[in-house]
Amino acid sequence: MENQILELQYAMDTFYFLVMGALVMWMAAGFSMLEAGLVRSKNTAEILTKNIGLFAIACTMYMVYGYDVMYGGDAFLSGISGQGESYSNAADFYFQVVFVATSMSIVSGAVAERMKLFAFFAFAVIFTTVIYPLEGSWTWGGASVFGLYSLSDFGFYDFAGSGIVHMAGASAALAGVLLLGARKGKYDKDGKSMPILGANLPLATLGTFILWMGWFGFNGGSVLAMASKESADAVAMVFVNTNAAAAGGVIAALLFAKVWFGKADLTMTLNGALAGLVAITAGPDTPSVLVATLIGAGGGVIVVLSIVWFDRKLRIDDPVGAISVHGVVGLFGLLVVPLTNNDATFSGQLIGALTIFAWVFISSGILWYVLKSIIGIRISKEDEDEGADISECGLEAYPEFVTK
Amino acid sequence: MENQILELQYAMDTFYFLVMGALVMWMAAGFSMLEAGLVRSKNTAEILTKNIGLFAIACTMYMVYGYDVMYGGDAFLSGISGQGESYSNAADFYFQVVFVATSMSIVSGAVAERMKLFAFFAFAVIFTTVIYPLEGSWTWGGASVFGLYSLSDFGFYDFAGSGIVHMAGASAALAGVLLLGARKGKYDKDGKSMPILGANLPLATLGTFILWMGWFGFNGGSVLAMASKESADAVAMVFVNTNAAAAGGVIAALLFAKVWFGKADLTMTLNGALAGLVAITAGPDTPSVLVATLIGAGGGVIVVLSIVWFDRKLRIDDPVGAISVHGVVGLFGLLVVPLTNNDATFSGQLIGALTIFAWVFISSGILWYVLKSIIGIRISKEDEDEGADISECGLEAYPEFVTK
Amino acid sequence: MENQILELQYAMDTFYFLVMGALVMWMAAGFSMLEAGLVRSKNTAEILTKNIGLFAIACTMYMVYGYDVMYGGDAFLSGISGQGESYSNAADFYFQVVFVATSMSIVSGAVAERMKLFAFFAFAVIFTTVIYPLEGSWTWGGASVFGLYSLSDFGFYDFAGSGIVHMAGASAALAGVLLLGARKGKYDKDGKSMPILGANLPLATLGTFILWMGWFGFNGGSVLAMASKESADAVAMVFVNTNAAAAGGVIAALLFAKVWFGKADLTMTLNGALAGLVAITAGPDTPSVLVATLIGAGGGVIVVLSIVWFDRKLRIDDPVGAISVHGVVGLFGLLVVPLTNNDATFSGQLIGALTIFAWVFISSGILWYVLKSIIGIRISKEDEDEGADISECGLEAYPEFVTK
């Protein structure tokens, strides 16, 4: 009977991982819709192809090699079996693989509307096989950073990946955007930022809601156990705090944009929701619900400032605001963890953030550079005018609707 | 070992609440898409902003005060902790909070295309902090109505909230719509109703499917326990009946509209699905599957009649049909419970419905009136012509597509 | 205590069925969005009506009679109760009913843009009451084929329904399409295939992601148990393999189309994802993750070839590629099972496939023919020009957007 109970615990934890993993997988749809809504219609089919393609690449490459790099498990290509210790190993893999895809999804939005599709896919192959898994091995994997130091020694704490997943994706995106340059027409001759409007805001909103829902799996699953009172309480608390932070992000971004710009800016509000979610991800387990709401609200304000700052001051063109949402707010999320969690230290968070950023930014930068030199990463001016849909995919996303 | 079993039960019930809650949260996306699809494109960005904003407000205000009002739990702002008795308290809160948001979502559709965004948000703050929680306290909370009488004494039974959530939302909506008036151009000088077409029916259909899916969480979670044979059977039966009622609603509305109008009216069919769901919500636990299908079908017929009646006879302009779907059919749902459930009495259902309606309609009416007097609740004629997207949000939902 | 453990197992298995079933129900939204995105805008409202209508019909007719036919359970109309042996009977019904709807959904895409709505519904009634349940009774139901032979004797193995659900749907679709003919303008006077573009590719992509997510329920739930270590491991493995096959299908279709056509064809990529999923469905339990990826990739290549072949060589007009995705690839899925599963034989798979195809194709053919003779199955040329939305539903899906 003892055994039956153990089996039940095993089954419940496995089931929990699978359900949470399915929710995280769903985030792939969220990123696709968000990005498809925020680009111009002439680049929509391409970004959809990019998103479904990168998800497939992430799932395959992480299976082939990345999982092994990150968790140093069994040998190459054979690391995944049904059996596990306290839950199925396959369920663990399933949950992990959707995280890689999430990190990679972040990149696609920032380089939208001008990057060559297959250059992006080539990047995705390396990112999901090596770049992400390596930094993942230093953090969740517990390995030391190139044998030099161990992040856990410094009190680095990143519950579900504000840094490991989100800031990492944003760092790769930043490196790419810097080498890629702004979209044609984004800045006029005086360097003034020209708005380029997203074509389909209901899609972008849908994407945000999907991400919000998927995030329950993202954070909730990161408790890594369900089948005991303690872990059940932890998962429940994480759900509540994740929701509260998203709500806080929405309210803060909405009000802040209303006061600053005079209107209730929908795209900023959507970014506020995501910022709230990113902000809480580093530590949804320790704050009270009220504090979680405030952390989310902090993210909501920061994201508005950051997007404007990147766009108008730094003149870094990020069509969907991915670098601000996932990078800047991801960092913020890491830095507020010590406020409510004694296991984390401020310096540990900083060192961790720096380590992740340095590694991902530099390695991605080199990779983008190599790709740029060999096959080129940017579509031609002519193709950009006509839209990446025609040049990369040979079709249009909304062929029947007359567009500007 | 005894203890381990208890922990497993605890974990399973908590997990069940969280999964059901995530499904209900998903309904927020459903309402957004449904409403975004049924308004004109010039009011789409605004309604999206409204929907994501109200969800955030509901989550925050219910946390700050509403939950406390409804379940008279611990003190202000501190009521939510991970720990609970037979399931995590946080999971319970999570499940409850998404219900408030649902009730509030109902309002947004009815007042669409003409209400001031921030007047609506102000209403949402009070509705989710006081109006809804108070009537919730009389029903699910078990408190007596202003110390006068107790609904449970009369045999009032509302399993998952046909009345408490749906009719309540519709009552607030009705009060708002009466003070707000019809959209410009909705009725010509002879009072003839002019159709105002929804701009994006695939979105509306998606929203309906999302709501259908989320409803499994809404009704299924309302069994409030899973970890025993009895409760598992109950949850399963609730799932099946919920699905059956939605199916019945679709078929009935489709056929009824076909016979009446000569065409298979898609928006009526969508409303039929929702009507079936609303109708079964008061008692998905007791009927057989066949009876559940018939209850849903009843809702499907009623909703078609009611929408036409409100639109053409009463000349109450409800762009998405929310008052009919959630109010009229919600009442119908309450009234059919005694047919299959001996714990409920017809008079109890009537008294309960009246209590909820009277409280919500009057308190909301006063609140709308106050808002109207102070800040105004309606956008200007000029802004209505140009669309609420420009006036409230400063952007358009589909800037590239040429519109009528 | 023994009893409590049994109850917990019972509860967990029931819960597992319900969650998996909700995911499969969600596939109805996936098919709707996929098809709505791949037809022209003038036929969009009609196909949405068709999809929600068929889902409702499937749920109702299977309840009324189909479930009884398939599993020979209790008497007509009373077969569904909460109670079950190792899980709730209602949960089992819930899971099964969404499968019927899936099979029926496959048909709607292939006959899109030219079939009469109510002829389709009439077909759906018979298909879900008799045609599908009968072949289901021979396979999952364990009954012998018209008392002649028993498929299990030959070593026929179809884990989650590559044949029983998908190929069956495609067979019914093929019979319908043959009697219906191609859409007006699909082939020019020389028989050259003219492309008819889908109006909304983001919707089609969303639909694909929804189906991908729902498929975890489809395959994962087909393990039929969760509450033991063995079954938990099996479910986890099925999840991982399902995901891997979809990823393999995407990559293969994307690359194959890129090499063949020179562009990254989005609609082919979407079909690749679905083909990967269909291919693995007959046996997601036995292959390793790598092999699952390859099976999916096989499906991805086959689907591209098959779609082009049907379209240009056979001149069979299938607007969404349903016959290729579900029929041809479904067959492929059946045939590769023996490679990794010793319980299945190649001949058994062939006999099973033939049995299903013969029955469904012939019975559907007769039914379509009868419908054609009595009420007609095709809308008029005039209505086809104007679009089925106006003729069948009396409204347009995107009334505000100017179209070609």
Place this chain on the structure above:
Amino acid sequence: MKMVTAIIQPKRLSDVREALSEIEVTGITATEVKGFGRQKGHTELYRGAEFVVEFLPKVKLEIAITDEQLEQVIETIIKACKINGGKIGDGKIFVSSLEQVIRIRTGETGPEAV
């Protein structure tokens, strides 16, 4: 015969159409256009950046008429457009001459075909 081309506010379309059918104008062709005139475009906002939408949505009506109808048609359009008093953005009317009009169905030409 004349071709009258009127650029009007979209919200005036049904008023103008009704007014014209009262004076027995039986054919109109309407096009959605973007207009740029004295009326300044309105300002929109995207992610905090303001920008001016310079081309405003207008409707262009093309109405082929006989020479005799000209004056009345112009007056009717002007009246229907100024229902709420004249405002900037109310639009313009252009008149040009038509050499020939042909009804495809019947092959009729000239004034009868209008």
Place this chain on the structure above:
Amino acid sequence: MKMVTAIIQPKRLSDVREALSEIEVTGITATEVKGFGRQKGHTELYRGAEFVVEFLPKVKLEIAITDEQLEQVIETIIKACKINGGKIGDGKIFVSSLEQVIRIRTGETGPEAV
């Protein structure tokens, strides 16, 4: 030079275009318009309420040609539009005179630029 403006049924567009290219018309500009003529609009339904869509979708073709081409072009259009016999809604053709035509790329003017 002449400007021929033909309002036709959208479904006739490719027929007309093919017929015109056979008689060596090399340039056409097409616009989606809404037409209101003798043809009554069709009835749609929304939530049980019927309403008439008065403006029907049409395509407007503008074709600049030399004076000599005029007759042939008109005949060709009429023929292509009446492929299934003449029906109400088949459309109209308007002819006006063009003072100048300029090809932007080369600066050519007059008949060569057509």
Place this chain on the structure above:
Amino acid sequence: MKMVTAIIQPKRLSDVREALSEIEVTGITATEVKGFGRQKGHTELYRGAEFVVEFLPKVKLEIAITDEQLEQVIETIIKACKINGGKIGDGKIFVSSLEQVIRIRTGETGPEAV
């Protein structure tokens, strides 16, 4: 008065508009059209089948001007369109005569109304 109708590449719209406002043209009506000229359409792909999109997106500008402005306006348009040297597809300009122009708001007519 003249009506200048220019069919241009959509991407040249803002250049042309700016150039025209510098020479004090105060009104423009722009329409999205599909053009078919010497420039061959591009090839798209759908499910592996190639097809030619024959009608390419263009923008039609209609500009009512006084007779005196004609030459300058034409030159300005040509210059703005050939910013990157002339290419096939750059477009065409048609000039016709206007008999009357009326500003609806004020009722002004003739050159002042332009």
